[in-house]
Amino acid sequence: MKKYIIQSLRLTGVLLVLLCVIYPLIVAFAGRFSKGNGGGEKISRNGKVVGYVLLGQSFTKPEYFWGRPSAVGYNAAGSAGSNKGPSNPDYLKQISDRIDTLLKYNPGLVRSAIPADMVTASGSGLDPNISEQGAIIQIKRIAAYRKLNERKVAELVVSNTKGPLFGMFGPTTVNVLRLNLALDELKNK
Amino acid sequence: MNTELFGIVATYLLTLVIAIPLGKYLAKVFAGEKVWTDFLKPLETGIYKLSGINIKEEMDWKQHMKALLTINLVWLVYGFFVLIYQDKLPLNPDGNPGMTPDLAFNTIISFVVNCNLQHYSGESGLTYLTQHFVIMFLHFVSAATGIAAAVVFFKAFREKTTVKLGNFWEFFVKSITRLLLPLSLVVALILALNGTPTSYEGKDQFISMQGDTVNVSRGPAAGMIAIKHIGTNGGGWFGVNSAHPLENPNYLTDSVELIAQVILPIAMVIAFGIFIRRRKLSWIIFGVMTIGMFLLLIPTVSSELGGNPLIAKMGVSQATGAMEGKEVRFGPAISGYWSTVTTIISTGSVNSMHDSTMPLTGMWQLLGMMINAFFGGCGVGILNYFIYLIIAVFISGLMVGRTPEFLGHKVEAREVKIAALITLLSPFLILAGTALASFVFTNHGDAAWVVQPKNWLSNQGFHGFSEMLYEMTSSNANNGSGFEGLGDNNIFWNVTTGFVLFLGRFLPIIGPVAIAGLLGAKKHVPESAGTLKTDTLTFGLMTFAVIVVLNALSYFPALALGPLAEYFTMLK
Numbered sequence: 001m002k003k004y005i006i007q008s009l010r011l012t013g014v015l016l017v018l019l020c021v022i023y024p025l026i027v028a029f030a031g032r033f034s035k036g037n038g039g040g041e042k043i044s045r046n047g048k049v050v051g052y053v054l055l056g057q058s059f060t061k062p063e064y065f066w067g068r069p070s071a072v073g074y075n076a077a078g079s080a081g082s083n084k085g086p087s088n089p090d091y092l093k094q095i096s097d098r099i100d101t102l103l104k105y106n107p108g109l110v111r112s113a114i115p116a117d118m119v120t121a122s123g124s125g126l127d128p129n130i131s132e133q134g135a136i137i138q139i140k141r142i143a144a145y146r147k148l149n150e151r152k153v154a155e156l157v158v159s160n161t162k163g164p165l166f167g168m169f170g171p172t173t174v175n176v177l178r179l180n181l182a183l184d185e186l187k188n189k
Numbered sequence: 190m191n192t193e194l195f196g197i198v199a200t201y202l203l204t205l206v207i208a209i210p211l212g213k214y215l216a217k218v219f220a221g222e223k224v225w226t227d228f229l230k231p232l233e234t235g236i237y238k239l240s241g242i243n244i245k246e247e248m249d250w251k252q253h254m255k256a257l258l259t260i261n262l263v264w265l266v267y268g269f270f271v272l273i274y275q276d277k278l279p280l281n282p283d284g285n286p287g288m289t290p291d292l293a294f295n296t297i298i299s300f301v302v303n304c305n306l307q308h309y310s311g312e313s314g315l316t317y318l319t320q321h322f323v324i325m326f327l328h329f330v331s332a333a334t335g336i337a338a339a340v341v342f343f344k345a346f347r348e349k350t351t352v353k354l355g356n357f358w359e360f361f362v363k364s365i366t367r368l369l370l371p372l373s374l375v376v377a378l379i380l381a382l383n384g385t386p387t388s389y390e391g392k393d394q395f396i397s398m399q400g401d402t403v404n405v406s407r408g409p410a411a412g413m414i415a416i417k418h419i420g421t422n423g424g425g426w427f428g429v430n431s432a433h434p435l436e437n438p439n440y441l442t443d444s445v446e447l448i449a450q451v452i453l454p455i456a457m458v459i460a461f462g463i464f465i466r467r468r469k470l471s472w473i474i475f476g477v478m479t480i481g482m483f484l485l486l487i488p489t490v491s492s493e494l495g496g497n498p499l500i501a502k503m504g505v506s507q508a509t510g511a512m513e514g515k516e517v518r519f520g521p522a523i524s525g526y527w528s529t530v531t532t533i534i535s536t537g538s539v540n541s542m543h544d545s546t547m548p549l550t551g552m553w554q555l556l557g558m559m560i561n562a563f564f565g566g567c568g569v570g571i572l573n574y575f576i577y578l579i580i581a582v583f584i585s586g587l588m589v590g591r592t593p594e595f596l597g598h599k600v601e602a603r604e605v606k607i608a609a610l611i612t613l614l615s616p617f618l619i620l621a622g623t624a625l626a627s628f629v630f631t632n633h634g635d636a637a638w639v640v641q642p643k644n645w646l647s648n649q650g651f652h653g654f655s656e657m658l659y660e661m662t663s664s665n666a667n668n669g670s671g672f673e674g675l676g677d678n679n680i681f682w683n684v685t686t687g688f689v690l691f692l693g694r695f696l697p698i699i700g701p702v703a704i705a706g707l708l709g710a711k712k713h714v715p716e717s718a719g720t721l722k723t724d725t726l727t728f729g730l731m732t733f734a735v736i737v738v739l740n741a742l743s744y745f746p747a748l749a750l751g752p753l754a755e756y757f758t759m760l761k
Contacts, residue, residue: 001255001259004255004256004259004260005259005263006241007240007241007242007256007260007358008256008259008260008262008263009263010239010240010241011236011240011242011260011358011362012260012263012264012267012330013239013240014236014239014240015236015326015329015330015365016322016326018236018365018370019325019326019329019330019365019370020321020322020325020326023370023373023374023412024321024325024387024409024412024413026374027374027377027378027381027387027409027411027412027415028387028388028389028409028412030377030378030381030382030387031381031386031387031388031409031411032387032388033382034381034382034383034384034387035384036384036386037388038381038386038387038388038409039386039388039390039393039407040384040386040393040405040407040435041384042395048396049395049396050395050396050397050398051395051397051398051403052395052405052435053384054384054434054435054438055405055434055435056434057397057398057399057401057403058397058399058401059398059399060399061399064398064399068517074403075403075404076403076404076405076406077312077313077392077404077405077406078310078312078313078406078428079310079312079406079427079428079429079432079433080310080428080429080673081429081432081513081514081541081542081544081545081673082513082514082542082545083514083542083544083545083647083648083672083673083674084513084514084544084545084647084648084674085544085545085647085648085652085653085655085674085755086497086499086511086513086545086546086547086548086652086755086759087499087548087648087650087651087652087755087758087759088648088649088652091513091648092499092500092503095500095503096503099503099504099505111503111504111505112504112505112506113506114505114506115505115506115507115508115509115512116496116497116500116505116506116507116508116509116510116511116512116513117509117512117517119500119505120500120511120512120513120514120515121513121514122432122514122515122516122517123429123432123514123515123516123539123540123541123542124427124429124432124433124434124516125429126433126434127434127516127517127518128434128518129516129517129518130517131509131517133506133508134517164192164196164440165196165439165440165441168192168195168196168199169192169193169195169196169199169440169444170192170193170196170440170443170518170519170520170523171192171193171440171509171517171518171519171520172192173517173518177398180398181398184398
């Protein structure tokens with residue numbers, strides 16, 4: 001028994017070095033060659049960081065495309081989902097309020113055009129994407145607020161829509177941060 | 190929609206393409222045959238030398254279990270104190286506090302037993318030091334413990350009669366050097382190149398486009414996320430696990446993480462047959478497990494794609510399916526697939542919030558964990574399956590009126606007793622635990638704990654009951670996923686699940702290894718016309734029937750009170 005204890009202690013020590021020092025350092029070294037050099041890829045405008053490509057951020061002003069509802073207000077230091085069960089009455093009330101808000105701000109929008117992702121909270125609270133339909137229903141509002149041609153905004157949505165992986169696997173997505181950055185550019189021109 | 194289904198098919202096929210050769214490789218590694226990774230031998234010899242281990246010393250099953258328990262105990266003590274004092278140790282750039290004793294108790298048990306139930310949030314509850322030196326370390330070694338235990342079990346059936354079952358330390362170290370570490374390295378590199386952070390920098394801050402100040406938690410996560418899947422651990426870097434965009438940046442990484450968590454459990458099954466020179470038995474087991482997996486998978490994906498009927502009534506479009514708690518870049522289909530895989534395998538990582546899935550999906554998730562033997566965790570999955578198999582052998586023996594046999598060894602009273610006790614353990618822990626929690630919730634709602642029992646549940650009614658049932662089931666299955674609406678960081682849940690975790694891990698390891706050890710030592714009976722063959726389709730069906738009947742009898746009442754009741758109330 002005593003032999004096992006000593007062997008266990010020594011083996012633990014050796015493995016701590018291999019698995020917790022050497023292994024992560026190799027990964028950290030490789031990570032330096034990724035976009036963002038291992039610290040997460042950032043987007044800058046005029047030399048100032050305005051966000052992380054992968055992390056959604058809060059857009060509530062009517063002249064920007066909105067992202068998905070977030071249970072934590074897009075707090076990138078405390079991710080969480082809503083964890084609301086599908087039959088929870090408070091939750092269903094919340095969904096209904098979100099639908100009303102969308103209907104109020106988006107002229108001409110009908111209920112059946114609203115995709116579920118625009119009224120439900122994401123898993124992480126940091127979802128950087130919305131569905132293509134989620135962007136399309138906001139075009140009219142954006143165009144009106146920014147006094148832009150609707151067709152131009154629609155083109156912008158199309159060019160910021162990313163199809164499935166290799167054109168075959170998974171859903172179509174729109175990165176809200178990139179879309180809004182491009183939208184601001186459009187105004188400046 | 191179709192592209193989402195193609196994604197599932199492609200991911201599954203790729204899993205098989207990797208797992209089956211991996212199984213062959215695994216069998217060779219542990220049989221000591223030549224493999225291409227033999228260049229790692231000097232590393233292993235170095236580890237043995239530094240640790241004072243002589244791998245020529247063969248152990249019987251009891252010595253194996255003693256070695257296993259001893260080193261696990263060392264990790265328990267070591268990790269507990271590091272977690273409590275993490276605030277005083279280096280590598281804490283965000284200045285996070287030490288853990289409370291009850292949380293540390295729960296966390297350390299949870300990670301030692303490969304469960305990875307997390308009652309804290311990674312961003313604020315751990316430091317980079319504990320993320321690596323406790324959590325990631327245990328990801329590796331707890332998975333290796335499971336694999337080593339399974340290899341001991343394999344060994345017992347390789348020779349006709351044997352008590353010498355090899356050296357535990359050798360199996361354990363080789364699991365790391367030949368499987369876990371190289372595979373994790375590959376996955377970690379893929380993640381790193383797709384944007385998962387790897388550097389040791391602390392929190393970042395930026396001003397968003399709308400002018401909000403945003404703090405961003407980061408850290409060297411890629412390496413840990415790799416082993417969390419390869420080792421079927423599941424405990425993530427960030428609070429929301431693989432739903433977090435930095436932990437799982439895109440559809441490609443999602444598939445990689447999905448594949449990573451299934452390959453070893455499948456490979457173990459394939460390796461078993463090769464190792465004991467009975468490939469057909471392996472394929473029968475693989476078949477039963479695959480059927481079981483698909484029976485849970487298909488209804489899960491279909492109920493998620495169907496969306497929430499109560500939201501449908503409000504008139505919005507759920508073209509892609511139920512989206513609450515899901516990420517747009519994955520979508521409901523692959524999220525449903527993930528939820529099945531992560532619950533039948535004891536990973537417990539999530540890419541969507543299980544608490545918000547449809548009621549029936551929740552039931553399939555629960556069932557996956559209750560059965561816990563459709564591939565199951567790294568190494569332990571096949572041990573769990575073996576218990577069902579012994580019960581099936583016993584019942585078949587009774588039916589034909591002969592002494593039951595398994596692979597030429599008589600299965601007698603002692604072995605059947607052990608199998609029966611292990612079978613009864615899970616329902617006991619899950620149901621008694623849930624009953625206790627329900628009792629405290631209803632009768633002692635005002636107890637002065639950090640989270641008062643009356644505030645435990647973020648959803649009332651049937652769904653609230655499901656939250657408690659899920660927590661106990663996940664603990665017993667060493668799964669680690671949760672209906673996270675449950676307020677679980679308080680003394681009741683930390684302590685009760687701590688015990689459930691511990692018992693739910695070590696007894697189901699010791700039981701099957703003991704049975705195998707006892708059987709292996711018995712005289713080999715040559716096969717005759719009267720032998721019950723265990724590698725036939727009929728026996729496969731028999732085992733499947735045993736699994737279904739045992740679990741239906743044990744859990745139907747509890748499932749009826751939770752997810753089923755919620756489902757039927759939503760229909761009206």
